Amino acid sequence: MTDKEDLKKEKKGKGKSKVVCGYPISIFFIVVNEFCERFSYYGMRAVLVLYFKYFLQWDDDLATSIYHTFVALCYLTPILGAIVADSWLGKFKTIIYLSVVYAIGQVALAVSAIHDITDSDRDGTPNNMTFHVVLSMVGLFLIALGTGGIKPCVSAFGGDQFADHQERQRRTFFSVFYLCINGGSLLSTIITPILRGQTCGIHTQQKCYALAFGVPAALMVVSLVVFIMGSGMYYKAKPEGNIMMSVCKCIGFAIKNRYRHRSKAHPKREHWMDWAEGEI
Known part of the structure; x- marks a missing residue:
């Protein structure tokens, strides 16, 4: 039996989920996962420069440089994610592991925006700005690694769920998938600045960057949980090596x-x- 025949036999026998309206149920978990993840990423990014300027008190040049460095990392790390998925872990495990890293980064960024943590004299200004800078930079690095690492995996993993004869359903899936990407980014860029405009704090009331980052962090955790919930229904292709x-x-x-x-x-x-x- 050839490798191609083995692959076809494996795909028919493993990870087969129930079908609703001609679509495997597993793709619904993937679509919800993508919507929440995109909301998390673009929501955080919508207020990131404001956080640099008004919370960390950086000047325009430094804030712009760090912001674009972060965005560049987000578009470089997909190469790493693709290599890891194709050569060692497979798409499913790569998405799980890097989503955990991603969620930790989002939580770290949200915590770094809580000014009361180091506001010992209760004047509304953090007394240990180094703590906030270091924690936020660690968070952004983890986010860049996570969001970039899963970028080449999620859409391909969704496509894997369809049998060869389901071409029409696969095309529809990708249309809905990219609709969720744009929908998540649109809603997040509207909602997150509104959250940032709220005031919060224990000792003094300040612009609520913690809430603006906290909601995207919560959505990333939801994204991970939803993806794991569908674990038993997925077809999980084995890694075959990276071209x-x-x-x-x-x-x-x-x-x-x-x-x-x-x-x-x-x-x-x-x-x-x-x-x-x-x-x-």
Whole structure:
């Protein structure tokens, strides 16, 4: 039996969930998970620069630099997430583990926005700003790792839930999936600034960044819980290796052989990548 036949047999026999209106129930957990996660990310990001400027008291240049560094990290870490999912953990475990990291980061950021923690003289200003800066930076790093790491996995994992003959249902799923992404981002960018505009505090009333970050943190926890609830219904494809890693290994093998066999005893190759022939 070929590997392709084994894969088809495995997909038919494992992770098969009940079907409602032609769609596997498992995708509903994935769609809700994505909506909550996008609400969490864009909601937090909507007030992040304001938090830098008015809570951490950074100037415009520093606030802008850190903000864009964070956004850049969020779009670089998907490469790491894809490699981990394809080569070692698989999509399901990668989503679970990195969502936990993501949720911890959101909670850390929310806690860093509670000014009463270090406001020992009760004047409304944190006395140990270093604590808030360090905790918020740790939180943002974990968020970047989490949101970027799961980005290439969730949509692909949703597509895995459909059998080969369910092309129409798969197309509809992706339409709804991206609708949830945009819906979550739209609602969060409206709601989170309103939450930030509230006042809160034990000793003094300040703009409530803790609430503005706390609600997205809660939504991220909900996202994780919902995703785990569907665990028994998912089809979980095994990792088959990452194409980027294979390409890098192939290039490295070609370069190594090219310089190892430079003597005339070895015939020249038409292209330097031909030295990777033994690896392929």
